[in-house]
Amino acid sequence: MERLGNSLARSVLESNYFKKLFVKTHRCYSILIFDGIKEYELTTKEENDLIRFIDLLANSALPSARTKAYHLISLLDPFITDKDKFKVISASVYSKMGLFALNYDSSCLPEERRLESNFKKYLHTTACGKYHFTDSQFSIYSEMEIAPCYSFSGPTSLGKSFIIKRFVESEVIKAKSNLVIIVPSRALISQFQVELNNECSEKLKSNNYHVVANVNGTEDINKRYIFILTPERLLNLHNSKINIDIGFLFVDEAHKLSEDGEDAERSITEYSAIDLTIKKYPDLKVYFSSPNITNPEVFLKLFNKNVKYSKSIQESPVAQNLYVVDVKNKIIKSFVDKDELSIDSLIMNKVQSVDDFIFEIGNKQHSNMIYCSSRDKSIVSAYSFSGRIIKEKITEPLADAIKKISSYIHKSYYLVECLKKGVAYHHGQLPLIVRNIIEELFRNGNIDFIFCTPTLIEGINMPTKNIFINCEDKIRLTKDKKRNANKTLTFWNLAGRAGRYRKELSGNIFCLPSEAKNWDSKEIFKTKQIKLTPTIDLKLNSKSSVLEIEEALKNSKKGDVHISKTIEYLANIICIDTLRFPNGFENSFILKKFIEKHLEEILDLAKNRSEIVRDISFDIINSYKSLNFEIQRKVYDFVSNDPLHNVLPDFTYDSCLITLKKLHKLYNWENTEKITPAQINLYAFLMNNWISGKSISEMIGKAIEYHKDNEVELYMDYGKKKPVFNGSKEHINHIIDNLLDNIERKLRYTFERYFNHYHKVLITFLGEEKAGQNWAGFLEYGSKHPLVIAMQNLGISRYTALKIFNDKELKKHLIIDGKSKELIGFDKPKLLSEFKINTIEYDEIFMIS
């Protein structure tokens, strides 16, 4: 027979009486959330019975039962938190789930339970002794510790990065290996870097570890490194002359290997970066972490690792309540597992619009996140929403932030206006400094409402009490669709932000209609965990994609068949692998898949097509794998004709303009990047300012001036409106947002890749020393001065690095190695004494260990 604990829990979950009590409790909680009315309807018998049910559920090994027990505790908490019996049962549930960070009082528990709680707390203590793992984290960590590779998944609140950080910390203590952590965005690099430096500063120092965000090829073999990189930067690791060994590779947010559509290209880049790393370091241990998926082993399978080292977790340390609100028809539905409950609330009589609803609910809690599908929507929604808040309530931290952002960007910036009302927006093109300020304000409760884009769901650690999700195509299912893995994953990754572990027991998710979209299918609310297929498998399992690959390999001119960038990229990788593994295709992860699927004819085509680049070195090809082979060839041949003549000149505005025009033609940007020759002037102007070390505010000032002086037409609302710049706040903000977008996307991403590739070609012919300057680095760091770049590698922002660089007195506090003449650190106390407290510079230097 089954163990009593599990069988009883199953009976509880099936019991109609239990279901009735759950619904009753849930309704009381919902009315409190919506109407602020504390109506507790449970009788003493019902309350006692429910507590017994909770005890039975919490004692089982079934994740669904334990989760339900915790959910009920969170629902009862606002009503009976002071009752002794609640203190006992809640402490018992926290102990069963290992939620030691809640600092519950175990002294109220019966002796054996107290013993259990203490036992677990002791054993769940992390290597540094400062933290405790939850049950879920412990089960993962203890398996990871002894596994040669590992992949795990779990809900957003599981604390995946916490597990990775603790693992890294234990390796730092051992002081043996260099480690690499791949994160999906630059914002996450910064977060990880700051957190690791703060949490493990002593251990990092004593074991000579350096947390760095870039690979520059000059790494010291006597030091140890933790590289926190995006997939693109990991590829750079393979292109640089790095001669240190890597022992561990962590792939955070590994579901990015399964993106489809426009994001598929990055998936393939990530796949490629991991593939190269595994092949380069045969003893490398690889770990994957991903959100709510049922099959985390899929990533191990992708790289031919043993699938047994994997675990999928359902349990979460925060409970969530999901409501779907139909403002127009005044209906609120709540979704609990597979059940749909109607909520009769007075709030629906008060609200006329979605914003009314957000305002009414959000006013009761000071932690509200509103999901918007695009940058523009987040800005417009936040600005218009802030208009309904009449009274400014500028706290001291808000006043500081307003001052900083006004000077860093512009005083008329919408964000500054919003902050005065306790509202903010957050999107991927905001400079990192500004994003950090906003995130900090939100975490500390200084911002009540934050309107944000999907950037925030990509792993940034910023949970909220309430999340309002505006319906849009990326996360909704149409009526006829029952499932879509990526949409479900994105939805729950986003919804998973609701609930701040240690601050509260539960979070609320409000799904709202948008102007044109409705939540037609409710299936997405009912399935939290999905099965994921990596992009590579997705393409290889699809007949049409295989056909496309075949076409891409047959005919580079593409003919009648439309070939997407992703397919072209994939086709390139297949070709490259036929060159990498000429004597055994089965040694390539991707070619092996073709062999297994009996698609040998594709491999023959790939072999033929790879002839175009056969004589080009892997270093060049790997530096831009998705680049069309004909262009690879063209650039290679072009540079080979007269390499010395093609070396990039010293950087000036004129040389920049000339070079951009040259690359525009050489790489065919008109077609590949949709950049017109006329736009090159604008980019040269921007690039010059950026690399010359102009501050963002200066660049904005210059851009506004330029638009004013030349009465430039603005391209607004996707070209529907083209007004002449009139100096209004709206127009100024349009210029600011465009400028920030161009810096992030065009300069630091698109151009950076081309310049990197071009420089690789030069190195092939001239060698590292004669190949001249690599402008890719200038673009990445926004400076051509090695000292400014070196300061950024120490974790200082471009803004502060430039301030120090331009001030003789400040510069004195930098520590330069006498022998190598390289920057090795700075005198923190002296540098701090030079800056005013509460300035960007001071805060930043203060944070760096």
Place this chain on the structure above:
Amino acid sequence: MNVDIAEQLSVTIHCGDKNSSGTIYVNEGTAYILTAKHSICPKVINECEVIKRECNTCELKNSYAARVTKISIGRVGPDNLTIKPKRVVAHNNKDLALLVFKDKDIPSIVNLPNIKISSLDDINSKDKFVTCGYPSVAGNEEPQPIHYSDMSRLGLGINFQIEGNVISNLESAKDNLSANSGAGLIKKHDSKNLLVGIYTKTGDISASFGEYIDHSVNDLLKLSNLPLLVFESEVNEISTLIKNDFLECFTKLEHGLILGEKRKLNLFTVKLNGKNCDYENLKERLNECIRLFSLPRKIIKQYEEQNKNKKAAKEGDKFFLALQSDHKVAELLLQGFLESHLNAPKLYSFNSDQNKPMQSVHIKFIDTKSCELVYSTAKMGKCLQSTLYDSLNELLQAIPNLDGVGSLLSNHLFDLTFDSNEQSILEKILLPEEDGKPNNLNNSFSLLIGFDFKCSDSIRYKNNIEYSSLFQGEVIEAMRTVLSNIKKLLDAFNVVDAELNCYVIPFSDTKEFCQSFLEEL
């Protein structure tokens, strides 16, 4: 041994052009053939892969329906019979089906070795397994023993490694093992025949996949009105071990003393080692009980696997020492007696300030339909008479005010497995009902008294055997005197219409015993 069992229970399954394997489950007259759903489905597995149809969730309906007339089972029993199943019972979420024997075929297999199901929860990382299916490498004609290790849960199924020497012999495992699906995964065990699940798929790098058998298979059989599979529980085995080891620390004294109607007087002495009580052995056992009685089995197992057991035991001792209760050693002893001697697992433990003087409630099954709650309390004192008197008196005062039980349930209980009768009794007791009917369970009481006892000097000169008998006699005599001295209270206790189990144990010095036990922790 295990290979032999696996071979005897293995069968071939033929369905259309497909060949695969199956395994016979036979236990006390109940018999099935277990195999994979995809082994008896008319479709080719590759076709399903193309349309992303997965075998575990396939309902074997419409064009996927498994037809008994198309299924042929070969190599059945010692006579290698070929038979057809009477019925197919397919699992909804596993690539697993049970084929029901026709009555006429049962005699041919009843003499096969009986086998039980081993729960996946009882599998350790070091366990090894064997199948003896009919894979294509042997031309589907000969049973091929294949050995596995490293079994672990993977999604809804299991994953395991084919042992190194096997895989090197098989060259291309995927092709060669193609008909191994359905072969029973037998756990290697010295004395037991245990089936964990079936083999379903060969993966890469010598990893294979399978389905495990759990309660859901019995749920399915229940729905189909078929007899259930019998599970072996290693947790219960461990509990039995604890019980036996605990009781072995004591000697039960036979006596003619009468405590009263419905009262049982259980006189024990700590086992003698020569002429001295073996307190060290008892302390060692009690020490083990701290952890075993308070931690769920799952956690103990987890610690064992991570080699953190010693660390856990050490910390457990520390926490036990920190407990405030004055009678914690006596309570530990009583729990040992109730679990081992009375066979009454702990149901609830009270908070220290709750329902005084009761410390815990155990459950005792009377027969297949009824049980009673055992309220318990334990004390140690210098004087037998005063300790017993005080305890009985306190009990007498407390009984009228017992207001049912409302505390947290015991950790230990949830790990145990019970037969279906016991389980339904427990469900009735533990699951609240809306109509709020009282449980109407009988109560009984248990008391443990430890007291200081010194035997007369003269018997110490006797040889060991005689000493033991005289020693016991003196204990009984001391008890007899006390009973007659507290007769008034015992008579007053007759008002309690419930059983009382009284465990009485002499110690040379209770205080010293408790202190030294705690100090040694």
